[in-house]
Amino acid sequence: MILTVDIGNTRIKGAVFEQYTLVEFFVFEVEELQKKIENILKKYPKLKYLVVSSVGNLEKAFFLAFESRLKVHFVTHNDAFPFENKYATPKTLGIDRMVLAAGATLQFPGQNRLVIDAGTCVTYDCIDAKDNYLGGAISPGIRLRYESLHNYTAKLPLLTKELPNDFIGDSTVKAIHSGVVNGLVYEIDGFIDEFKAKYSKFIIILTGGDADFLAMRLKNTIFANSNFLLESLNQTFQYTINND
Template structure:
């Protein structure tokens, strides 16, 4: 049994897997990390591996503390991945993006794949049908957009995510919601159109904390899978075990 943990820039997400079966998921804050992991290990006594994708600023030591109970593995650039990496700066490619790319490669064989992860950042990762990771894009997510409008202006209030009625904002707050929400929706649809025009046979996977909110609003019909990173982490680790 494997406990996968995704340390993002905002929250921590974890899931327990038995083979390919997803048993349970958890979401928590960084400060609760050790307490929550301890609880999960108590609940699922047969967990033998703790597999971590570490992007946010959490100390590795918080996980190493469990080494007397389980084998701890931090996914790293040195691991075996199922794709060829054609990124210009492979050493600086985010581990979360590598895990997403690995999951897409293994779960959707022999086709072009685009993974869109909507969290703190919106990341785009493209893996072609020959299993070559080509790159993608990094853009600010919802919260970063709302916060930057507030932080870098004198007059704009700090708002939280809310769906705009129309694209024509009739007040300051409506204008901000339209700019942030419609702006991001148009942006994602624009990227999707671009990829679809460039490749016929492409699967698009939308994941991350804001995936469900976005899926409902995109022009392109895309199925949201909020657990794709954790599922990919499980797949990546199983692939590593088989191929090492």
């Protein structure tokens, strides 16, 4: 059994896997992370590995405390990945994006893949059918867009996300919801259209905290799976130990 932990810039997520099956999913607050992991280790005595991917503020040292109980693996750029990395600055590529790309490569062989992760940031990652990681794009996520409008203006209120019922917002509140949500939907559909025009056999995966919220609004058909990063972390780790 494997416990995977994904430290993003907004939330820390985790999941227990038995082989390729997700057994239980968790969301952690930083302050309770230590205690909660201890409880998970007690609940699942069969856990043999703790696998961590982090683009957030928690470093490897935090997890070393668990090494007396199980093997701890902190994913780094030096791990074995199943794709050829063509990013011009491979060492600055986010570990989460590498794990997503690895998951897409392993799960959808022989296809052109576009992975969209709607989290703190929205990241776009392209892996071609020959398993070359090409790069993609980074833009602000939904919450970041709402917060920026509020933080960098005098008059705009801070709103929580809401699906707009029209692209024409006839009030400040509706105009903000339309700008943030429709704006992001148009952006994502635009990237997908470009990708589809360039490649024939392809798969598009949408994940992240806003995946389900956005999926119903997209005009393109995509594969929405909010657990794709944790599943990819599990899969990539299986790949790493088999290729060591």
